[in-house]
Amino acid sequence: METLAPTPEEQFQARIDADIRIEPKxxxxxxxxxxxxxxxxxxxxxxxxxxxxEGNWITRAPSLKRKSILLAKVQDEAGHGLxxxxxxxxxxxxxxxxxxxxxxxxxxxxxxxNYPTLSWADMGCVGWLVDGAAILNQVPxxxxxxxxxxxxxxxxxxxESFHQRQGFEIMQTLCEGAPAQKEMAQEALNxxxxxxxxxxxxxxxxxxxxxxxxxxxxxxxxxxxxxxKFVDMMVPQAEFLGLTVPDEKVKxxxxxxxxxxxxVNWEEFWAVVKGNGLCNHERLQARVxxxxxxxxxxxxxxxxxxxxxARETVAA
Amino acid sequence: xxxxxSEIPTAPAAAPAANPLFPLVLQLADTSLIxxxxxxxxxxxxxxxxxxxxxxxxxxDLLGEARSYYQYAAELEGQGRTEDDLAYLRSAxxxxxxxxVEQPNGDFAHxxxxxxxFDNFHYHLLKELQSGPDARLAAIAEKSVKEAAYHLKWSSExxxxxxxxxxxxxxxxxxxxxxxxxxxxxxxxxxALETNLQELGLLPEYAALLPAMQAHAAHxxxxxxxxxxxxxxxxxxxxxxxxxxxxxxxxxxxxxxxRTYPGLTW
Numbered sequence: 316m317e318t319l320a321p322t323p324e325e326q327f328q329a330r331i332d333a334d335i336r337i338e339p340k341x342x343x344x345x346x347x348x349x350x351x352x353x354x355x356x357x358x359x360x361x362x363x364x365x366x367x368x369e370g371n372w373i374t375r376a377p378s379l380k381r382k383s384i385l386l387a388k389v390q391d392e393a394g395h396g397l398x399x400x401x402x403x404x405x406x407x408x409x410x411x412x413x414x415x416x417x418x419x420x421x422x423x424x425x426x427x428x429n430y431p432t433l434s435w436a437d438m439g440c441v442g443w444l445v446d447g448a449a450i451l452n453q454v455p456x457x458x459x460x461x462x463x464x465x466x467x468x469x470x471x472x473x474x475e476s477f478h479q480r481q482g483f484e485i486m487q488t489l490c491e492g493a494p495a496q497k498e499m500a501q502e503a504l505n506x507x508x509x510x511x512x513x514x515x516x517x518x519x520x521x522x523x524x525x526x527x528x529x530x531x532x533x534x535x536x537x538x539x540x541x542x543x544k545f546v547d548m549m550v551p552q553a554e555f556l557g558l559t560v561p562d563e564k565v566k567x568x569x570x571x572x573x574x575x576x577x578x579v580n581w582e583e584f585w586a587v588v589k590g591n592g593l594c595n596h597e598r599l600q601a602r603v604x605x606x607x608x609x610x611x612x613x614x615x616x617x618x619x620x621x622x623x624x625a626r627e628t629v630a631a
Numbered sequence: 632x633x634x635x636x637s638e639i640p641t642a643p644a645a646a647p648a649a650n651p652l653f654p655l656v657l658q659l660a661d662t663s664l665i666x667x668x669x670x671x672x673x674x675x676x677x678x679x680x681x682x683x684x685x686x687x688x689x690x691x692d693l694l695g696e697a698r699s700y701y702q703y704a705a706e707l708e709g710q711g712r713t714e715d716d717l718a719y720l721r722s723a724x725x726x727x728x729x730x731x732v733e734q735p736n737g738d739f740a741h742x743x744x745x746x747x748x749f750d751n752f753h754y755h756l757l758k759e760l761q762s763g764p765d766a767r768l769a770a771i772a773e774k775s776v777k778e779a780a781y782h783l784k785w786s787s788e789x790x791x792x793x794x795x796x797x798x799x800x801x802x803x804x805x806x807x808x809x810x811x812x813x814x815x816x817x818x819x820x821x822x823a824l825e826t827n828l829q830e831l832g833l834l835p836e837y838a839a840l841l842p843a844m845q846a847h848a849a850h851x852x853x854x855x856x857x858x859x860x861x862x863x864x865x866x867x868x869x870x871x872x873x874x875x876x877x878x879x880x881x882x883x884x885x886x887x888x889x890r891t892y893p894g895l896t897w
Contacts, residue, residue, distance in 0.1 A: 363680070366674060366675035366683075370675035373671045373674055374668060374671060374884045375884055375888060376888075377719075377888035377897035378715045378719075378889075379664075379694065379697070379698050379701070379714055379715055379718055380698075381897055382671070382694065383694050383695065386674065386691055386694065387687075387691055389675065389687065390674070390683075390684060390688065390691070393675075393687065397680055397681070397684070435888055435897070485897075488896065488897060492896055492897075493895050495895075496892070496895060601675070604676075605675070605678070608678065608738065608739075609677065609678025609679055609682075609739070610678075611799045611800055611803065612678035612679070612682075612739045612800065613678060613679055614796070614797050614799070614800070615792050615793050615796025615797050615799070615800030616796065618796045618797045618800075619791070619792040619795050622795060
């Protein structure tokens with residue numbers, strides 16, 4: 316009996332199912348390429364925009380050591396942005412195009428950065444909770460099907476775990492400090508808890524792309540699975556710090572061997588996604604402004620390199 | 632009872648045999664900290680991602696250098712003050728950085744010119760300090776001179792790119808030179824304290840640094856196709872605690888948490 320030769324799509328899926336990495340020159344479905352470009356560039360933009368809320372406290376860090384750690388951390392984020400833009404470029408887009416999409420509002424970045432950083436304890440919460448959530452999202456991506464993305468994520472994740480530790484350490488120092496410091500820590504947790512739960516995205520029932528992304532192995536756990544993992548990880552840590560998670564419904568469920576918790580305010584989630592968070596405007600504006608004010612600098616570098624090359628050609 | 636002449640203390644009681652190196656090390660610390668602080672203001676706002684990284688790198692190097700100096704200064708003083716007490720609990724008039732480093736970032740050209748003027752001095756100073764008689768200062772200088780060499784390379788290359796780039800970048804550069812060149816002179820004009828230390832052999836003679844500094848500046852400016860700026864009136868004062876208006880705001884921000892919540896651990 317004659318068997319039909321497998322289609323390119325079938326061969327592609329067979330490689331994925333066998334956990335063989337897809338590399339830039341391999342054939343891939345257009346939808347896979349587009350989805351990856353969207354996902355990786357969104358991640359890169361998040362690193363870039365994510366520099367702003369923490370950058371907000373570099374000049375006010377309370378000790379030279381903290382200042383140095385925070386600056387190094389934000390610098391790491393710039394580095395992550397670079398790896399990720401490079402990974403996305405292997406799919407046939409350019410950094411310029413990706414930035415244009417960010418600046419026009421077409422491309423998204425993580426909504427968490429549209430919340431303001433109002434006290435020093437926010438530097439603790441961003442590291443402990445936001446980077447904690449990011450790690451849960453990102454660790455599975457070290458095994459994602461697209462090679463350059465997976466390799467970039469290995470580097471990113473190594474640094475992220477250091478970031479999370481420094482965030483926790485800021486919280487711990489505050490919680491062991493004066494009453495005013497502990498209050499500062501609790502107040503920040505009250506503000507950051509729910510927005511970090513939102514970082515895992517909409518409920519599975521409202522996340523239409525999840526199934527295809529799981530099939531392509533560019534996503535390895537569903538949004539709700541990761542959200543549950545996060546709550547299970549963080550509630551005991553908050554207890555250890557002597558802080559209270561701002562959700563009365565948080566309760567250990569013996570049967571499920573997991574914490575029950577309340578419902579995220581999805582109205583707020585969608586409002587921020589759609590651009591109505593407190594800082595959406597400022598964050599994007601800051602990026603656009605840096606880009607526009609940097610235009611003459613980038614042009615000068617190009618022009619000078621051109622002149623230099625021309626002179627070398629003449630000399631040779 | 633009215634105090635008689637002899638009852639008025641002539642010097643603070645707690646100043647036993649002040650080490651002459653203490654104010655110098657503090658001045659070096661303030662200088663590196665203030666410039667690091669300014670550079671850190673760029674974080675997230677650079678003209679291109681790679682330069683955001685470079686600016687943060689230089690800021691981190693200078694911050695690390697400042698911390699080494701502050702820690703040493705605290706030991707030299709021997710009054711139980713820490714690096715953070717020295718950085719966070721001194722007022723603007725007590726700060727001893729030269730005026731140049733407290734000048735605002737301005738646009739990228741201003742940042743580059745400020746950096747170039749500083750790096751050209753800093754690198755040549757550290758080169759000498761690393762073989763100086765004070766072992767601790769020499770060790771800090773030996774570590775920092777490698778970083779300073781990279782800083783100088785970076786700021787020199789950018790000065791050349793901006794000067795010999797586009798007409799627009801040249802305009803930006805010319806403006807920055809006109810604004811900042813007047814602060815260069817203070818770096819190499821010794822104060823009474825510095826003269827004293829130079830006489831003690833603890834600090835290199837600035838006059839001896841000048842030929843190499845001038846040669847490098849002339850080379851870079853020529854590459855940048857920028858005529859050597861006429862020596863403007865050299866503004867002085869920062870190293871003696873007489874600062875521009877900018878420093879007060881910088882310190883208000885830098886010291887905000889320590890001043891709001893005195894005596895806490897962070």
